[in-house]
Amino acid sequence: MFFGHKNKSQIELKVDLGDLQNEKENLTSFLQLHLKVSVSQVQDKLRVDSEKVSVQELQHVVTTFVYHRDLNGTHWVSVEGATVKINRFKVTEKKETHEKEPPHQTAAQSWGL
Numbered sequence: 001m002f003f004g005h006k007n008k009s010q011i012e013l014k015v016d017l018g019d020l021q022n023e024k025e026n027l028t029s030f031l032q033l034h035l036k037v038s039v040s041q042v043q044d045k046l047r048v049d050s051e052k053v054s055v056q057e058l059q060h061v062v063t064t065f066v067y068h069r070d071l072n073g074t075h076w077v078s079v080e081g082a083t084v085k086i087n088r089f090k091v092t093e094k095k096e097t098h099e100k101e102p103p104h105q106t107a108a109q110s111w112g113l
Contacts, residue, residue, distance in 0.1 A: 013050040013058055014042070016085040023069065030065045031058075045083075059084045 015031070017024055021044060028046060031039045035057070037049040048058060062084050063077045078085050 011050050011055075011082050013048040013053065013055060014083045015046040015048065015058070015062060016083050017044065017046070018075070018086045019088055020071070020075065020086055023071075026069070027062070027065055030068075031061060034061050034064070050082075055079055055082060055084065062086065 015027065017027065020027075024041065024046065028039045028041065031037070031046070031048060035048070035053050037052055039049070040047045056079075059077055059079050066072050066075055066077055066086065074089055076087050076089065078087055
């Protein structure tokens with residue numbers, strides 16, 4: 001190792017699909033088409049041949065996949081080490097704002113006019 005950098009072939013890149021397990025086959029073919037590398041399925045993740053691909057390239061292609069499938073309104077892509085992860089946005093419920101009730105007396109009434 002030169003300057004503490006790992007060789008690309010030593011890093012195992014993975015893609016964590018999160019709750020998009022039904023998109024696993026679509027993402028596999030998309031990665032093979034755009035990166036021209038071998039992609040294998042390991043448990044609930046995809047493993048990418050990392051000799052030719054960097055983590056940033058993989059993140060870019062996975063983000064492109066999310067946009068092409070119109071999932072960008074509900075999902076976003078992050079990198080955690082050597083894993084590219086597809087995350088779901090957390091939904092926070094908005095509290096209903098009630099209209100301000102008018103005061104029980106008008107200014108003229110409060111002055112006794």
